[in-house]
Amino acid sequence: MSGRLTIALDAMGGDQAPRMVLRGANMARKRFPNVDFVLFGRESEVGPMLDRMKRLKQVTTLVHCEDVVSDAEKPSVALRSARDSSMRRAIEAVRDGRANGCVSAGNTGALMAMAKMLLKTLPGIDRPAIASFFPTLRGESVMLDLGANVHCDAQNLVDFAVMGNAFSRTVLGTLEPTTGLLNVGSEERKGHEALWNARAQLNEVEMPGRFHGFIEGDDIANGTVDVIVTDGFTGNVALKTAEGTAKLVSTYLRRTFKSSIFAQLGYLLARRAIEKMRKRTDPRRYNGAIFLGLNGITVKSHGGTDAVGFANAIGVAVDMARHGFLDRIRTDLERINRHPPKARAAAV
Amino acid sequence: MSGRLTIALDAMGGDQAPRMVLRGANMARKRFPNVDFVLFGRESEVGPMLDRMKRLKQVTTLVHCEDVVSDAEKPSVALRSARDSSMRRAIEAVRDGRANGCVSAGNTGALMAMAKMLLKTLPGIDRPAIASFFPTLRGESVMLDLGANVHCDAQNLVDFAVMGNAFSRTVLGTLEPTTGLLNVGSEERKGHEALWNARAQLNEVEMPGRFHGFIEGDDIANGTVDVIVTDGFTGNVALKTAEGTAKLVSTYLRRTFKSSIFAQLGYLLARRAIEKMRKRTDPRRYNGAIFLGLNGITVKSHGGTDAVGFANAIGVAVDMARHGFLDRIRTDLERINRHPPKARAAAV
Numbered sequence: 001m002s003g004r005l006t007i008a009l010d011a012m013g014g015d016q017a018p019r020m021v022l023r024g025a026n027m028a029r030k031r032f033p034n035v036d037f038v039l040f041g042r043e044s045e046v047g048p049m050l051d052r053m054k055r056l057k058q059v060t061t062l063v064h065c066e067d068v069v070s071d072a073e074k075p076s077v078a079l080r081s082a083r084d085s086s087m088r089r090a091i092e093a094v095r096d097g098r099a100n101g102c103v104s105a106g107n108t109g110a111l112m113a114m115a116k117m118l119l120k121t122l123p124g125i126d127r128p129a130i131a132s133f134f135p136t137l138r139g140e141s142v143m144l145d146l147g148a149n150v151h152c153d154a155q156n157l158v159d160f161a162v163m164g165n166a167f168s169r170t171v172l173g174t175l176e177p178t179t180g181l182l183n184v185g186s187e188e189r190k191g192h193e194a195l196w197n198a199r200a201q202l203n204e205v206e207m208p209g210r211f212h213g214f215i216e217g218d219d220i221a222n223g224t225v226d227v228i229v230t231d232g233f234t235g236n237v238a239l240k241t242a243e244g245t246a247k248l249v250s251t252y253l254r255r256t257f258k259s260s261i262f263a264q265l266g267y268l269l270a271r272r273a274i275e276k277m278r279k280r281t282d283p284r285r286y287n288g289a290i291f292l293g294l295n296g297i298t299v300k301s302h303g304g305t306d307a308v309g310f311a312n313a314i315g316v317a318v319d320m321a322r323h324g325f326l327d328r329i330r331t332d333l334e335r336i337n338r339h340p341p342k343a344r345a346a347a348v
Numbered sequence: 349m350s351g352r353l354t355i356a357l358d359a360m361g362g363d364q365a366p367r368m369v370l371r372g373a374n375m376a377r378k379r380f381p382n383v384d385f386v387l388f389g390r391e392s393e394v395g396p397m398l399d400r401m402k403r404l405k406q407v408t409t410l411v412h413c414e415d416v417v418s419d420a421e422k423p424s425v426a427l428r429s430a431r432d433s434s435m436r437r438a439i440e441a442v443r444d445g446r447a448n449g450c451v452s453a454g455n456t457g458a459l460m461a462m463a464k465m466l467l468k469t470l471p472g473i474d475r476p477a478i479a480s481f482f483p484t485l486r487g488e489s490v491m492l493d494l495g496a497n498v499h500c501d502a503q504n505l506v507d508f509a510v511m512g513n514a515f516s517r518t519v520l521g522t523l524e525p526t527t528g529l530l531n532v533g534s535e536e537r538k539g540h541e542a543l544w545n546a547r548a549q550l551n552e553v554e555m556p557g558r559f560h561g562f563i564e565g566d567d568i569a570n571g572t573v574d575v576i577v578t579d580g581f582t583g584n585v586a587l588k589t590a591e592g593t594a595k596l597v598s599t600y601l602r603r604t605f606k607s608s609i610f611a612q613l614g615y616l617l618a619r620r621a622i623e624k625m626r627k628r629t630d631p632r633r634y635n636g637a638i639f640l641g642l643n644g645i646t647v648k649s650h651g652g653t654d655a656v657g658f659a660n661a662i663g664v665a666v667d668m669a670r671h672g673f674l675d676r677i678r679t680d681l682e683r684i685n686r687h688p689p690k691a692r693a694a695a696v
Contacts, residue, residue, distance in 0.1 A: 135596075136596065137596055137599060147532055150532065150539060150540055151540065182585060184495055184498065184580070184581055184584040184585065191498060191581065192498055192499065192581070216584075216585070216588050217584065217585040217586065217587065217588025217589035217590075217591070217592060218588040218589070218591050218592030218595070219592065220589055220592055220593075221589070221592035221593045221595065221596035222592055222595075222596075230585075232532070233532055233539065233540070233582070234581070234582060234585055236532040236564075236565065237530060237532065237564070237565040237578075237582055237585065237586055238565065238585055238586065238589045239565065240564050240565025240566040241565035241566065241568055241569070241586045241589045241590050241593075242565075242589050242590070242592075242593040243565070243566050244565060244566030244567070244568055244569035244570055244590075245568075245569045245589075245590040245593040245594055245597075246593055246596075246597055247566070247569065247570075248483075248484065248485055248569035248570075248594075249593075249594055249597040249598070249629075250597070251485060252625050252628070252629065253601070253625070255625075256618070256621045256622055256624070256625040257618060257621070259621045259624070260620070260621050262617045262618060262620065262621070263617070263618040263620075263621035263622075265614075265617050265618075266613075266614040266615060266616070266617030266618025266619075266621075267614060267618060268614070269610045269611070269613050269614030269617065270604070270605060270610060270611040270613075270614025270615060270618070271614075272608070272610065272611075273604045273605070273607045273608050273610070273611035273614075274604055274611075276604070276607070277600050277601070277603075277604040280600070281597070281600065
């Protein structure tokens with residue numbers, strides 16, 4: 001796809017906003033010279049900062065909004081009250097076609113509620129899901145849902161599989177992604193009924209790639225499949241458990257390298273290699289959770305990220321827009337809805 | 349507690365059985381000079397091996413059993429058919445008071461089904477749970493359930509909390525353990541109803557230590573609490589996700605140290621410190637999942653472990669028996685049943 005893209009940014013979301021958002025946008029500007037930005041936020045705070053970033057200012061329009069959605073705000077309250085919020089205005093820009101996608105590091109629940117209300121779900125999709133990608137032994141995989149839906153039925157899981165498959169092809173460039181359902185064992189009657197029915201349906205759905213069947217927790221990091229499908233409760237726990245474990249191991253490692261003079265010397269020698277590894281597993285590299293299943297591209301950045309992480313979240317939105325993610329997923333969903341698998345009627 | 353203990357061992361369970369079992373027992377013998385063993389297995393296979401281990405033989409009785417429960421066998425089938433199996437006989441020894449606990453590295457589902465049928469659950473306990481301990485940033489924590497119960501109601505979760513609390517005090521020696529319910533957020537209405545009700549009940553239950561409330565996936569490795577309570581589906585996924593992630597990071601690390609000549613030299617210098625860290629995080633050190641809630645001590649060793657891991661699983665059984673775990677948990681359950689929290693009636 002040629003031509004310029006426009007990405008809407010919620011300048012007020014995130015622990016270090018708005019500075020972090022502007023600095024992230026400035027990094028993304030260098031990486032994506034064909035992208036314009038629309039910044040939504042308080043003129044008095046954002047304006048002076050933007051004035052100091054001449055090059056960014058050349059490709060950016062600043063739109064003043066009075067309200068900011070706080071992290072503590074309940075989604076239902078944010079929906080009703082924060083009408084002139086930077087978050088809402090950014091999503092509206094996508095809805096109205098003034099932007100090809102939006103990025104916010106603000107309140108996840110409020111962002112999802114607003115995006116769902118304003119953008120609506122894609123035809124055939126009951127519930128949107130949160131997806132993200134992360135490093136594995138074999139490369140990179142996508143997992144969804146990461147927390148939008150605590151309870152999921154078989155049909156939701158099948159929809160997530162279709163959406164994750166399209167995402168893997170579009171953003172990670174996997175031609176024929178393999179898909180697995182996260183469970184507590186690979187045998188047929190492990191886990192619960194929604195998983196059994198989703199498995200039966202996925203065995204019949206026509207998707208590029210291959211349906212692997214059930215996978216277990218250790219298959220996530222092993223990279224057994226390209227797309228990991230699960231309910232939002234399990235996905236959220238798994239993602240945070242993996243993050244916590246990675247942090248634990250690197251803390252042990254840091255302590256180890258400080259534990260003796262030999263270890264310190266060893267660290268100095270191996271430092272370049274270790275830094276390379278750190279870069280590869282840097283959580284900022286995997287920043288940017290995507291709301292899949294909506295009529296528009298919405299990317300949620302981690303609230304605690306810095307400019308580097310935010311620039312990567314912008315990169316995810318740009319990739320999705322540039323590679324026509326929405327068209328691809330619409331085509332996939334249409335094909336499935338036209339040829340429903342036999343088992344579909346049996347969904348829990 | 350003084351006097352000798354007897355531990356029953358399923359000699360035929362595990363990928364490398366019976367050799368691994370005998371060698372593990374021999375290691376445990378040195379560590380626990382006051383422990384006798386009863387080995388259940390095929391005389392023709394186990395007998396000659398035991399004959400070569402003179403010292404082990406002095407504290408061991410070998411009981412011949414014809415059957416072996418295979419890993420593929422369904423629990424329901426194993427219950428009906430494998431009457432003269434090494435697994436069943438080991439549990440029967442505990443039931444009949446001939447052993448203070450048993451250890452098996454065989455089929456988990458079959459072991460749980462047999463242990464539940466033969467030992468019965470403790471008064472007030474509806475469903476037994478699988479628990480294990482593992483390293484955290486702050487020391488060691490216990491998590492349960494790790495896979496015995498896919499669906500759990502609030503009362504099950506409360507029971508798990510009480511059992512995990514007693515286990516933490518007995519085996520890890522934590523005087524006042526903190527307990528947390530695994531969820532997708534710490535706010536009151538996060539997750540699902542069973543969690544909300546369990547939280548309400550746990551706020552009123554009298555236990556040594558403190559109830560922390562909801563925790564998230566990253567709190568597991570952070571060691572935020574001593575006892576992590578969750579349903580068997582989530583617990584199983586979380587445990588395996590953590591194992592997979594730890595393996596991923598150590599594979600990255602191995603590759604890093606091989607990536608340049610400087611890194612290799614660095615590794616040589618830091619090797620002693622790195623080996624120490626490896627030892628501390630060695631999965632064999634945390635081998636031995638405990639079936640909690642039964643009228644008897646049953647420890648499940650990982651099927652793929654070696655003699656070192658199996659010896660550690662024996663160590664868990666010995667610790668539980670020696671410190672009177674069953675008496676402690678019976679007292680705790682009685683106290684709770686005598687003074688039921690007000691919220692108990694509201695359990696889902």
